[in-house]
Amino acid sequence: MPTKTDNAVFPPAELREIVHEVVELLKDRGETISCGETAAGGLISAAILSVPGASAVYKGGLTLYTLESRLAFGGWTQEQIDNFTGPSIYCVLGLAEHLRGQLKSTYAVAESGSAGPSNWGKTDNMKAGYVALAVASSAGCVEREIETGLVDRDANMVRFAAEALRLVKDVIAADMARFSGWLNC
Template identity: 30%
Template sequence: MESPGPAGPAAEVIRLATASHLTIATAESLTAGMVSAALGSVPGASAVLQGGAVTYQNQIKVDVLGVDPAGIAATGAVDAVVARQMAEGARRVFDADLGVSTTGAAGPEPHAGKAVGTVFVAVASPGGTRVKEYLFDGDRESVRRHACSAALDLLRTVLRDRDAGNKSQD
């Protein structure tokens, strides 16, 4: 697993976003600000990092990010649709080009029927929203670190794909 610090994927996310003049916002549940902290640890992050919301409680996901309460009631917070709505909510709340979200069951117990290590990461952009599901092994802290790395990797992928698309249009 790559380090989420300044020498790892966070630095590339900041570099790519800066080069593309794109802003980023975060909405984090199980990572509780780790993604935002990793991005903020990179020199120059202030050019692109708009802000972030730690929405650990479901009611905060609903009230702050606009996640559908009926959806959370039906599936629980560890869900692809919830991750999508969190990322899209982060874009809206922070007026950002990209929103990234994390939601999952870090443990030590399953969460609303979802196994420990189940994580959903989403990145919302003007071109749409990508959601990925993961099942990570390990203890609570390991699952959280993996989720942070997965969020940075998905952000990096979205930015690389956008960059490649722009170059092919030149």
């Protein structure tokens, strides 16, 4: 019987604690999540699905790596494709809202970035290590931009997934704080 080695353990160490926290919060609250990913390549979804009981909270996800896939499945228009200037808050806000609406999830997280190792443009959003994140919920959308300063593709992909999950946790915590007083009415 094969044994796990350090390099075969999934999810990566940086994701383990945060993904368990997010899944437990969602399960405890009876809520769901969907994921739209580009540069993370499906790591957010895979990390969520690695947690036992994930089927109670995970509605689905898309890895939309190409512009064509965003047009076909991400709710993008041809005008958005024609005017695309790289990963941005604008891109992920629309994707998160689209996924949440299509999959009827409580939350939808979306990310778009540049994992590296090379830069594919001169603007900050096209440099390795940049990611735009958004979480959509019934309360609206929250976004965050991160620059890791790294050019290592694998490390950036894991970091993008971890930061996306941290944003989800922050949004859930804000929702909990916002609605906790309602129970005392």
